[in-house]
Amino acid sequence: MTQSGRWKQRPEGSTWGDFGPDDQLGRLNLITPEKVKQGAAEIREGLAFCLSLPLEYPGGNVLNPRRFPPVLRPTRRGDAVNMNYQLGRDHAGATDVLCDDLVLLHLQYSTQWDSFAHVGSMFDADGDGVPEPLYYNGFRAGEDVVGPSDLTDAGAPEGYGPSTSGARRLGVENMAVKGMQGRAVMIDLHAHVGRAREIIGYDQLMPILEKDRVEIEPGDMVCLHTGFAEFLLELGGNPTHFAVENACALLDGRDGRLLQWITDSGLAALIADNYSVEAYPARPGGDCCAQLPLHEHCLFKLGVHLGELWHLTPLANWLRDHGRNRFMLTAPPLRLTGAVGSPATPVATV
Template sequence: MSNIGRRLSQVTGLFGDGKSPDELPWNPDTTKLPLRKDLPKIPGAPDGAAWVWGKHDYIGRLNLLTPTRVKAASTEIKTGEIVPLDLPLNVPEQPGFGREKFTHTIKPLVPGIAYDDKYELNTQSGTQWDGFRHFAHIETQTFYNGTKGEDIEGPNANHKCSIHHWANHGIAGRGILLDYRSYAKANGVNYDPYTSHAITFEELQKCGKAQGIDIRPESQGGHIKVGDILLVRSGFVESYYERAPEERTKLALRGHTEGQGEAGEEQQWAGLAQEEAMVDWLHDCYFAAVAGDAPAFERWPTAAPYHLHEYILALWGMPLGEMWNLERLAEKCRERGRYTFFLTSAPANVPAGVSSHPNGTAIF
């Protein structure tokens, strides 16, 4: 097919029913979706926005988790083995980015007979979903699907992009792990997860190949299916448990804005590289959600004039998880020789909430 023919095919035959991608809302069951470079311009939205599921949509790419896809993903359950994906609520004991520590109080009702307990926590202090209220497109100060700061706080606050929308929809689908930490160790790529080591798209391709996975979208001949949930293991959790408590605390208290921290030392974390190839891949695979074990998912601080958070959360409406416990999962994947599984998550049902612990589970 000529280049012109391919272009016309992408633009006019995306949905199998002759609809153009300019016709909104999109059908979430479709498997033929436009590349990032072919996204239609959404009136009133920043360039590159994929606000395509309806004017009042607040679940973004979770729309891709249709009954058809969830049923298909359930075929990943072969042995019934369960792998929880959340860290304990008090890990890390000293959160980064200046966040509050988790506190747990036992409340006796009738001593020796009945008790309650009370939690005080920042939902970003440990294993988490970043909700769509967490990070805006910075240039326009706009959150997913046109949500603004005044929708989140102040006298006109409402429930736009609240985390409870995710809870009401539910999260379940096919998970796929890219165990970059194991790949790096096996191939002499030595780095500290507490530094700003960039995991490039090229390296993820090599990691996938080592696992027997072609990380291209299925539409391009690869193994990534529309609606998959991507997990990337950078080694942060492994490194956290290898360090003494005093060192963990010192590193967590590094500044998160210029000039903060001991001797102006800035927080650094390994994560996905801010590069065009990575942005294209994250978009074009049409993941329902992405998550990793690192505190920022992307390389921190960013070396580019943008953050991946802006694309993932604000422009595309794709749930973003951080500090997931992928240690047992990686071990089970290596043991079973497969890196796909059924994945479920139950975010907190908190109207107006910003983020949530995922309560994530992988089932083999």
């Protein structure tokens, strides 16, 4: 263990310091050039699959009352709307017609990546008996992940101006620079449990892996197909609380053996087509602990990024029809400095 000036003790089972005292990539360090070449070797047909939902989905704010669909508007050009604008219209013979737009985007509304700054935990890293709000590798709230002090500086902006908050460390730009490209493995939960709301633990997952001959090696990115994103598309942008709260598989974040399997597998990223990868709220776990235990385990302790609301069904069906479960995945987030999450437009190639 490499100790850091930020912490004297690290969470049990964590990777803090394993990749260096100032590491911000976590298990992405396991996506080596060799892993990228392994991903490229899975390209046999040259077929590409878009794994993103349309960014206006799921629709409404049933899944999260704080997140809303994107607002797309044209920019202004003086006193005119900059859409179908004839450039040089005061000049005889000018032929250019221009469009330009902007978007107000909640970064984790639709298909997305979670950065390590998305979920932290209270932990006594100083060894003084007092827990502090921390993030992966001991980066600190208020120093490395900074928010505004005034509520008027949160929520949708009234105008334009520089941001004074955000992730000074652990932001999604680190993922973008890394590239998020390598070999991925599909676990097709939907093929075994359908659209039933099943909470999948270690004992349910292992037989599925064995039956489908799924092997996961260190540095692989793992995708969980539950059918939830396909279900959202069928709902046509009008999901209801009852529909989304009673559909499709989720992982059991309270299952210690499942969390240990994530640790032991060496997977570099964990991705699902459902809302939060794990069941939320988590089943009761005593009088302590995280409300999002799998998020805490992956984002805070292990340095494993999470992907949510990916559209995996067409790819999962193709892989099953062709007796495969591995593919090349390219999925960088926006290179948006300081963001704690980001939309993604992942592409799988087989």
